[in-house]
Amino acid sequence: MLKGKTVLLGVTGSIAAYKIANLASMLVKLHADVHVIMTQNATNFIHPITFETLTQNKCLVDTFDRNFQFEVEHVSLGKKADIVMIAPASANVIGKLACGIADDMLTTTVLATKAPVYVSPAMNVTMYENAIVQDNLEKLRKFGVHVIEPAEGFLACRDSGKGKMPEPEVLLNYIEREIAFEKDLAGKKILITAGPTREAIDPVRFLSNHSTGKMGYAVARAAMLRGASVTLVTGPTQIAPPPFVDVVSCMSAADMADAVLSRKESQDAFVLSAAVADYTPLHTAAEKIKKSEGEQSLALTNTVDILKTLGETKKDNQFLCGFCMETEDLLARAEEKRIRKHADLMVANNLKEEGAGFGTDTNVVTIFSKDGKRSLPKMSKEEVAHELLNEIIK
């Protein structure tokens, strides 16, 4: 995912420095070219050899080191970088950056780059709350540096509070969002539905379906990485939602319809991948039985057809993509649904093919639009998500 991208990691004198080995390793696995610059004090916490082994690049510490091929390294690295991530960022380095001081390799390189700079403060809670540190962070924000909010918790100094560097996975999320994809959806608002819905039939039992949410979550993540503002309306799932998306949790089909329809005015596009089953026939049958037994009727309400409602009311400049799962006549029904529900795209999810449908990491889909149909080979749900977004952008 990061092939061809150069990530510059700046490591400073904080106990959290050891965690950056993990971040470097994750970045290398994603095929990024990773360079690490350490402050002299950081070498007390982790040895440069660790980073050199992981990245296969020389780890720079000393601005005046002569042991490298001839290039003015702080300038060439600053130019080469697609992103600079300073993590952990000590109070000292934050202060130096805020004042434009360039007295070591890291601070000098930061002044010599036009790449986006991220700073992840890590320190004792009292240091973090110190007014001078806060003022320095504010100054960095003012100059366009991205400051990553530290986490709260038990700190290495045995105090509890704010000041913990977020885990490497979280830092990786920031890097991926910044550089993984071209921002061809910047400024667009996309609402995505995902997962199953549940209809309570009594206080204990419910009717639901096998949807895991993987396909919708993949679309949400892909859209976020391409710069869209994403709202993910999701039924109950077992998977973590993607970072940097606005998550709206719901349970029943009626909840989901409310969540979507109350937000419809402000969206540029909708991708409805949630499996919202229509239980009306079951409901009717159950009601008859209950009534004949003299019991109270079930609390199930008829399902609002979210796709159809959106299709009938959407504005000309709004784009609507639905998903369709059928066990019989899939392709014919998908095209019929696209037309009847006024969708711009209908994605037919092939339940009968191996590697497609509920719970899998891959999918086999056919995309219907007014220009005809396009069948995609088996691919990861992430790849399918990008194909769909390409269609929407077209």
Ligand SMILES: Cc1cc2nc3c(=O)[nH]c(=O)nc-3n(C[C@H](O)[C@H](O)[C@H](O)COP(=O)(O)O)c2cc1C
């Ligand atoms: C064990 C230990 C842990 C430290 N942890 C931190 C820390 O998490 N954050 C911080 O700002 N300073 C921490 N310091 C203090 C810095 O290492 C010190 O301010 C140093 O001058 C920072 O240098 P640098 O900013 O050039 O890396 C720690 C010091 C020690 C001895």
